[in-house]
Amino acid sequence: MLELKLRHDLSSFTLDVCFETPSGTTVLFGGSGSGKTTVINAVAGLFKPAIGRVVLDGRVLFDTDSGIWLPPHRRRIGYIFQEGRLFPHLTVEQNLLFGRFWSPKGARREDMPKIVEMLGIGPLLNRRPIALSGGEKQRVSIGRALLSSPELLLADEPLAALDQPRKEEILPYFERLRDELNIPVLYVTHSAAEVARLATSVVVLKDGKMQRQGEAADVLADASVLPTGVRAAGALIEARVKEHHQDGLSELDAGGLPLFLPRVQQAVGQSVRLRVQAHDVILSREYPEGLSALNILPGNIVKIHQGSGPGVMISLETPAGPILARVTQRSAKAMGLQTGIACHAVMKSVAIAPSNIGTTAGQPRA
Structure with missing residues (x-):
């Protein structure tokens, strides 16, 4: 110490x-x-x-x-x-x-x-x-x-x-x-x-x-x-590498939910932590259909923080862990976003850069 x-x-x-x-x-x-x-x-x-x-x-x-x-x-x-x-x-x-x-x-x-x-x-x-x-x-x-x-x-x-x-x-x-x-x-x-x-x-x-x-x-x-400032805000998710697919994607298990990312370096079974930036997350009240984004995490809104600018920071609790989403005040109002309601966080696979993927502290390496 x-x-x-x-x-x-x-x-x-x-x-x-x-x-x-x-x-x-x-x-x-x-x-x-x-x-x-x-x-x-x-x-x-x-x-x-x-x-x-x-x-x-x-x-x-x-x-x-x-x-x-x-x-x-x-x-x-x-x-x-x-x-x-x-x-x-x-x-x-x-x-x-x-x-x-x-x-x-x-x-x-x-x-x-x-x-x-x-x-x-x-x-x-x-x-x-x-x-x-x-x-x-x-x-x-x-x-x-x-x-x-x-x-x-x-x-x-x-x-x-x-x-x-x-x-x-x-x-x-x-x-x-x-x-x-x-x-x-x-x-x-x-x-x-x-x-x-x-x-x-x-x-x-x-x-x-x-x-x-x-x-x-x-x-x-x-x-x-x-x-x-606010553009650096985001959440850390802990997940486990489940499978490397032949199409170049890696599938991770995050609290029982699948996450798909471009192939990660870590071996199957290894624990990782991911930085998900708030401005890379979009929200949907209903389960979205017909999207190219592969990662959809259901959750509940636990906090809404409104700053002095046009943006609002939404905190969701999901099975994968806390997620932050930065949306405009206009979108939050139009969607009726309030604490306690169910919502879905949507992330593109390619939004998480390799620099934002690392091993979990204390985890043994494969």
Whole structure:
């Protein structure tokens, strides 16, 4: 567990945060300039706040009241930056061994062959960083951080410098890290898709203050705290891969309801979680007929939130879990939408992008 309390006057805002993190991956979520990187730099010892306290599993790293300030190399923390920051004159294997060099004597050591296999970097060991793609550099950077035997791993927007295909390449490795290694992660991002894929818990920051802390499903359903606003709002659905069909679709079981998506990477029987964005859901009072959309989820309206604009956010409870739909006020009025009435949520199969499909935290891999 990480306990954190920080206060510092910066030029653009006053950083004033206090929270504790559970095990797993805690995501610091917020827009540019919200204080995310400042927070993890304070944890790493790269920034010293005027007032604060940082405690990792009962070990005090920083406390202004008692005058404790451990330098970065004594904090047992691995750091993954936006760029790989590999040593250009060393091979991949030598970069990895550099991480192990800083591992304290007597510390629990991660098995290097296991890390190499998990990150898929075996074929890269004899190359130098100049011969690596952006995604390969980040995988090596992750491996170097893990081999330093950290008690906590920090990741500062590690996908921000990558294009979408490279992001899709790296995300599964962070899922494996979350699920297979007993190392807590503090992960910084402004991407709702990364929150949906990776987060065990979420801390939302804005102008140096914590806006909300909670599970990913609850945070992503609250448009009022999302840095990108209402368009990022959506629901997380947990489902199990039931079958891969020959026509290129995968069938999932979501609370007893079938969901059809373009073929997913996960194996039959594996649990996944899906991010369904509210603006991709349409509603029907009656069971719809003659539609091209394959996914129809019956449910009941449990909440209607009307903002200042033309839209209305409708929350439905379905056998698959909560679903959000964003419709216009005009449509809600014409359909007579009210809490308590039955309704059907309709989703196109292709509306759920691969970046919004990930493994469920803690699930074994096939």
